[in-house]
Amino acid sequence: MDKNRAWSMPPRTAAAIAREELPLTRVVQKFGGTSVADPDRLRHVAGRVARQVAAGERVAVVVSAMAGHTNQLVRWVEDVGGPTADLAEHDVVVAAGEQITAGLLALALQRLGVPARSYLGWQLPLNTDDAHGKARITEVDAAGVRAALDRGEVAVLPGFQGVDPTGRLTTLGRGGSDTSAVAVAAALDAERCDIFTDVDGIYTTDPRIVSRAKKLERITYEEMLELASLGAKVLQTRSVALAMQYDVPVQVLSSFEDKPGTLVIADDPTMEHQTVSGITYSRDEAKVTLVGVEDRPGVAARIFGALAEANVNVDMIVQSVSPDGRSTDLTFTLAASDLARARDVLDPVVRALGCRDLVADGGVVKISVIGVGMRSHAGIAHRMFNVLAERGINIQAISTSEIKISVLIPAEYTELAIRTLHAAYGLDADG
C-alpha cells in the first residue's frame, strides 16, 4: 500500500469516475458511540458516508454502540449475573449494542438511496480466540465485504464483536470497535482507516481535561501505541498495534466538523520528536496489597501465576523489603474491571500462603509521561517527582520504560497532576 497516496490524491469528480479514469479506492470509516448516539446523529453519519460514496470511494463502515449503551448492557450483566458473571454470556449481551447501530445505519443509508447491508461479526466472519470479554482477532475474512463493495454497496459492520472457533460470539474489550475497523481495513487492503469521534484529533493530553492541550498533525504508530496503552482512550491500543503491523494509515477526526484530524503513521526521518510527546491517565486501575506475604522463592510465581491463568493482567508491582527477613508486603495494580475476578482467584491462594490480609483500593489513577525523545534526555523523571511533590501529591507506585514514566496517585488529584505536568513539560498551547 502506498502510504502517501491516501492524502495527496486529488478529489475525484463524478465525471472522472464515470470515465473510469481513476481507480475506485476502498476505505474504512469507523464512527464511535457519540457519533451514533441517536437517530439524528445516525442520519448525519449516513449523510457523510453517502458523500464519500458519491466522491467515488467504496466504503465499509464500522460502528460502535450508541453512547452509554454498552455501559448499560454491562450493568445489566452484573445485575443479573453477578460480578464474576460467565464471560461468554456477557459477550452475547454486550455485543448487542453494535448490532443495533449497524442495522439502523444500513436503514438510514438505504433511505438516502445508497445500497447498504449490515454484516455481523459471525457473518464475515471476524474470527477471534475464545478469551471472552477481551478476545483477540485471529483472522478476518473480508471476501464477502469486498464483493459487496465491488457491487457498489456500503457494508456496515458492527465493531467490537467477533466469533470464536466454536462459533460463539466474542467481544474485543472496551473500545474494541477501533480494532475491528483497523482489522477490516487491513483485510480489505484499504487505502486508509478513518476513525470519526467526538474530538477533532489526537492531542498532547485529553483535551477534555486540559483545555490548552495541543492538537498533533501527525503522530507515529510507536508513540500512539504508548499513549493508548497508558490510557489515552481515543484509540484502543490493539487497533494501533494492528495498524502498525499491517501499515494501515489511520486518521482520527471529528464526526461533527469538517476539518483535518491527526494522522497516525510510520516514523520518518523528517519528523521531529519532542522529549515529552504526551501525558495520559488511566482511571481503570485498582491497587491490591497482600499483607504479610512469606518472603521465600516461589511465592510471587504462585500469586501471579494464578492471576495469569484467570486472564488478569498485572501492571505495576512493588515489593517492600521484609523487615524481619520472613514476611513482606506485595502491592500490584490491575484493571479495576478485573478486581472482582482477581479477588476470587486470590482468596484461596492467600489462605494457602498464610498471608495476613488482602487490601484492595480502587481510588487510584495512573498518570504517565511519554516521549520517544526521552531515550536521549535525562531528568524527565526527576521533574515529574518534583512537580508532584510541590503540589503535595503522594506517589504510591512507579514504573518506567525507555520512553515513559508512570506513577500511581490518589484519584482525586488526577486533573491537578495532569494540568501541572502538561505545563511543566512545556506542552501547553499558546494563548
Ligand code: ADP
Ligand atoms: P468513541 O466513542 O468515538 O470511540 P472515545 O470516548 O473512545 O470515543 O475516545 C474519544 C475520547 O478520548 C475523547 O472524547 C477524549 O476525551 C479522550 N482522549 C483521551 N486522551 C486523548 C488525547 N490524547 N487526544 C484526544 N482525545 C483523548
Ligand code: ASP
Ligand atoms: N461499544 C464498545 C464500548 O463502549 C466498543 C466501542 O465503542 O469501541 O467499549
Ligand code: MG
Ligand atoms: Mg473509543
